[in-house]
Amino acid sequence: MAHTDLVITPVSGKADFxxxxxxxxxxxxxxxNWVxxxxxxxxxLLTPGKNPFFGHAEAQYFLARRGGTVVGRISAHIDHLALEQPVAQGMGPGTGNFGLFEAEDAGTGKALIATAEDWLRAKGMTRVLGPISLSIWEEPGLLIAGHDHPPTVMMGHNSPAYQxxxxxxxxxPVKQLKTYELDITRDFPPLIQRIIKSGENNDRIRIRRVDKSKFDAEAAIILAILNDAWGNNWGFVPITDAEIAHTGKKLKPIVFEDLIMVAELDGEPVAFMMTLPDLNEATKSLNGALFPFGWIKLLRWLRKPQARTMRVPLMGVVQRLQSSRMAGQLAxxxxxxIRRQAIADYGSTRGEIGWVLDDNQGxxxxxxxxxxxxxxxxxxxEKPL
Known part of the structure; x- marks a missing residue:
């Protein structure tokens, strides 16, 4: 069919949503491989009032239809906290985003992107950075390699045609985010084992698991390290208190004390590593619905997850230690x-670390x-408007 009969409209009302x-x-x-x-x-995620991202952001969603059938979608959004960041770090004044991009064919994709750009231009934006859905902390980037296996929890998957x-x-292209996989059943190379051993013999270092009974206090410690560790990273946007509370509540069911570590140096928390069992393994068969029986299956899994894959979504070492040998040792x-715990308690065989910025050498x-x-x-x- 010709592309002329393509109609793009802003999402309005429940049916569109x-x-x-x-x-x-x-x-x-x-x-x-889609989960x-x-x-x-x-x-x-998409609802202002439910997602604290909208406390500092605004968005418009669009639908593309052809002959009454929905053939594409896109969001155009502006994160006002991102506008306040230094330009050298990737965000900054005038930078809007598009995301949540899906299109059945190239003509639809082109028209949707142009629509999002028009909306951003009308809001005074001079540059687009995308796709980012919706915040840099959620699902940034377009998958361009690795379509042949499913994503892990909280990672995106999209058609190879979108590139x-x-x-x-x-x-x-402005930046690549990479994920790494490893066989966690194999011991690390001898050199790494020696570095770990010497750390274990160092009285100044303590690696401890988080205490879930002090959830809020532990979350605050991790957030302080994260904001410091990632503060100079490309794309960094500070996380608000409301977002921390929201994410904490959402992640609480898949937060296990033996999978999240805090490293202390001379009694001070200086690094952390957060690991999540791959929830996608449990939810894939639910087809998006928790009811009527999905939630029972999920609760049973959450009680004692057996997950092939463990994902490390976040890890950080305070900036003052980042270029030191200590940073690598703590990591x-x-x-x-966590590797030992994952094998012993969760039956895991595979780890995934990411995402990692392509220029994050450490x-x-x-x-x-x-x-x-x-x-x-x-x-x-990125693209100038």
């Missing part, structure tokens, strides 16, 4: 502690030193 959420189920029906998200979670659509709309010690070096290999690459693009 539902259509926006439901579209991927049709587009990825035959993709064995259906829980619809209730997507709804929460050509986005690049065809004049976008150029290896935390990784090794983290890429750590990943390579423990024999992990890049398994997925996400690309973030």
């Amino acid at each position: 539902k259509a926006f959420i439901d579209l991927p189920w049709r587009l990825y029906a035959n993709d064995p 259906p998200p829980l619809k209730a979670e997507v709804k929460e 050509a659509m986005i690049e065809g709309a004049g976008y150029v 290896f010690m935390m990784i090794e502690t 983290m890429n070096g750590i990943a390579e030193a423990i024999n992990s290999t890049v398994n997925k690459i996400y690309q973030i693009y």
Whole structure:
């Protein structure tokens, strides 16, 4: 059919909102590596008042229809905290985003991107950075390598066709985010084992698990390290208190004390590592619905997860230690502690670390030193408006 009969409209009302959420189920029906998200979670993500991201951001969603059938979707959004960041760090004044991009064909994709750009331009934006859905802390980037296996918990998956659509709309790559995978049943190389051993013999260092009974206090410690550790990173946007509370509540069911470590140096918390069992393994078969029986299955799994894969979404060492040998040593010690737990208590055989910025030399070096290999690459693009 000709592209002339394509109609793009802003999402308005419940039916549009539902259509926006439901579209991927049709587009990825035959993709064995797509993991259906829980619809209730997507709804929460997209709803101002439910997602604290909207405390500092605004968004408009668009639907593309052809002959009454929904064939694409996109969000255009502006994070006002990102506008306040230094330009050298990737965000900064005038930078808007698009995200949640899905399109059945190239013509639809092109028209949707142009629509998002028009909305951002009308809001005074001079540059687009995308795709980012919705915040840099959620699902940033377009998957450009690693479509042949499913994503782990809280990671995105998209059609390989989207790369050509986005690049065809004049976008150029600005940053790559990589994830690494490793066989955790194998011991680390002898050199790394020696570094870990010497750390274990150092009285100044203590690696401890988090205490879930002091959830808020532990979350505050981790957040303080995170904001310090990541503060100079490309794309960094500070996390608000409301976002921390919200994320904490959401993650609490998959937070296990023996999988999250805090490293203390002379009694002061200086590093942390957060590991999550891959919830996608449990939710994939639910097809996005917790009811009527999905939640029973999920609760049973959460009681004592057996997960093939463990994902490390976040890790940080305070800036003052980052270029020291101590940083690597603390990282290896935390990784090794969690590696042993993952095998013993969760039956895990595989780890995934990420995402990691392509220019984060410290983290890429750590990943390579423990024999992990890049398994997925996400690309973030930019374009002047």
